[in-house]
Amino acid sequence: MTRAVRAVDGAPPAKPEDTFSLYDAEEAVLTRSEAMLAGLTDVAGGVKALADAYRRGYREQRRLVRLSDRMQLDLQKANQALAEQRRDLQVLNAALSSEIEHRTRLEAELRSLADTDDLTGALARRRFMEIAAREWLRHERAGAPVCILMLDLDRFKLLNDSFGHAAGDAALVAFVATCRANLRTLDVIGRTGGEEFAVVLPDTTLEAGYAFAERLREAVAATPVPGVEAGVTITVSIGAAQAWRGESLESAMQRADAALYAAKREGRNRVGLEPDGAPSQSAHP
Template sequence: MLRYAIFRIAGRFRMNSQATMRRSPPVAPKNGETSATESSGLRIYQDRVTALAERIRGTSDVSTIIGILNQALAETRRLRVREDALAAAQRKVAEAERDIEAMRNELEKVKAMLQQDPLTGTLNRRGIDEAFRREASRCDRHGADLCVAIIDIDNFKAVNDSLGHQAGDRALQHIASVVTHTLRPADRVGRFGGEEFLLLLPDTALTQSAPVMARIKRELAARPLVEAGERVKITFSGGVAQRSARESLDAIVARADAALYQAKHAGKNRTALAR
């Protein structure tokens, strides 16, 4: 799907840029002036846009393509000519701007789909990786805190065995919804495994993470899952680690996972902090 979208966008981008140039009328000289400057600018624009189209066809990285479209949009907006001489061309340039913005927005949607878990609507592993890179980079620049939490639904196999796999899927969707609506907009939630979720808590120190996890537990208890008219109690165990400077995702996940293991073996339905 991604490769198809890339080729389609590259083709549209090339055709739109060529159409803009074909439909641009020749510049009529005014007061003895020559149109050489405007014509040269149009040729330079065409060459640059053609090169950008080739770059789009040569990569499958969505973020890179979005960057190229942003560059193309900037090139298009720089193409400004005399209002009295090229009114029609200016309209075509405005159309090109709208087309490029539409292509960029379309690719942003494709990128979001590629980073989303289809069952829960939270981030998938690809999305978690990118969100962590972005937050870790920001924290390293500003010296800010970042905590990573892993939560695992307690006795999830029993839910599947007693109520069926569809009920298990609804349990995953339910806890994802509760967690997402309980956290701040800046926090990120992703499905990390079968019944595991990973939480990114920016600007949060380890001691501040405990009340966050307790708040999620209270919300989950107040909003139980209902199956066939019966309330299904869902609890989770959690492990939280605070990121050290330059610490990788794999490293901090290993520490959070070790804390989760402690919480499970201490009786479940609790959170342990990695010291």
């Protein structure tokens, strides 16, 4: 309620701005309060927005932490799986290495069996032919002399029939041992049949081959057969041929074989030469 102030002693009436209201202060307080409330509302909104942002950030952080934990767990499991696979591979590699070594040994044994006569230690026929062919090629390229010897133990069947196959085996072993004692390191001996053998003498002429064959024949005749009664020996007939330029290895072996059978017909325990071959005093190198 507003009340006008009377003029005193004839003073003029008060101006409107000089009027006084009982609630002016309250209204001013209310106005300021409303402004403060509005400000607080704005602050509260900002705080709420900040809290919401913090809450979202916290939730995202928790999600990332859980994701990281899962990733670490998956990584740990993957590492464990890799470690187990590595151990399995190590075991498998060890097994494979052992298998490879075993197969390598077997292959070496099989190769040895295929290359070597298991009774006498002489080369098997196939391996002998391979090495003889190599020497033959060298002879063809360089024109070096090569002598071929074909050897056959005399009356070997009679030895087997009289003293048994064990005696026959012992005679074969003793024969090859005698040959090896007289051969050079570059000479090659192979077993081509039951009691038949062949020798390749590189860089050896027919005359020198004949001289060597004679020495070998005498050494064999002086070798007793192990395991049988004293005085039992074996003899060998030998055919010799020299390689011709342009001739095949098989052809030279056939000529030496023909000389061998000529020696057999002439009484055994002797050295036969290829047709038109004549011995001389040349020695085996």
